Amino acid sequence: xxxxxxxxxxxxxxxxxxxxxxxxxxxxxxxxxxxxxxxxxxxxxxxxxxxxxxxxxxxxxxxxxxxxxxxxxxxxxxxxxxxxxxxxxxxxxxxxxxxxxxxxxxxxxxxxxxxxxxxxxxxxxxxxxxxxxxxxxxxxxxxxxxxxxxxxxxxxxxxxxxxxxxxxxxxxxxxxxxxxxxxxxxxxxxxxx
Numbered sequence: 001x002x003x004x005x006x007x008x009x010x011x012x013x014x015x016x017x018x019x020x021x022x023x024x025x026x027x028x029x030x031x032x033x034x035x036x037x038x039x040x041x042x043x044x045x046x047x048x049x050x051x052x053x054x055x056x057x058x059x060x061x062x063x064x065x066x067x068x069x070x071x072x073x074x075x076x077x078x079x080x081x082x083x084x085x086x087x088x089x090x091x092x093x094x095x096x097x098x099x100x101x102x103x104x105x106x107x108x109x110x111x112x113x114x115x116x117x118x119x120x121x122x123x124x125x126x127x128x129x130x131x132x133x134x135x136x137x138x139x140x141x142x143x144x145x146x147x148x149x150x151x152x153x154x155x156x157x158x159x160x161x162x163x164x165x166x167x168x169x170x171x172x173x174x175x176x177x178x179x180x181x182x183x184x185x186x187x188x189x190x191x192x193x
Contacts, residue, residue: 048126057103
């Protein structure tokens with residue numbers, strides 16, 4: 001496919017999609033670096049080998065999978081011109097995204113209750129990595145929620161329809177990416193000691 005072909009709108013759409021993918025690739029590289037550092041650091045003598053992730057992280061993983069599914073259903077409803085159903089699934093996704101963040105902070109509270117803080121005398125290098133990786137991911141979920149709010153706003157303004165949904169698609173792609181990223185991070189943190 002020749003990227004120079006098409007109308008100006010088609011070229012702009014391709015450029016926006018390409019920019020999103022460049023951002024996603026840079027995020028993949030960042031998280032790959034942090035998880036690699038986690039593996040390298042696991043040989044330290046002060047590394048916690050027997051730590052189990054709090055149950056709140058398991059719950060948040062289920063919630064984020066459900067949110068990806070609800071965003072998919074919203075997109076399918078929009079493609080079928082079911083505006084009211086699209087609205088419902090978008091709000092379900094927004095609520096599930098907020099529930100995900102709540103569960104993440106519950107997980108941090110469980111870690112603190114075990115006596116591990118991010119820094120200071122009660123910190124541990126293992127926990128500091130877990131805090132760093134999870135908090136940076138939460139920041140990206142917040143960005144995803146902001147994108148979702150913009151999509152909901154534009155949906156109410158009737159900006160999207162079955163044939164014109166670029167912003168919707170970009171937000172959906174980013175949301176699915178941060179969901180898949182969390183699943184990877186959760187499995188990594190759960191199984192890699």
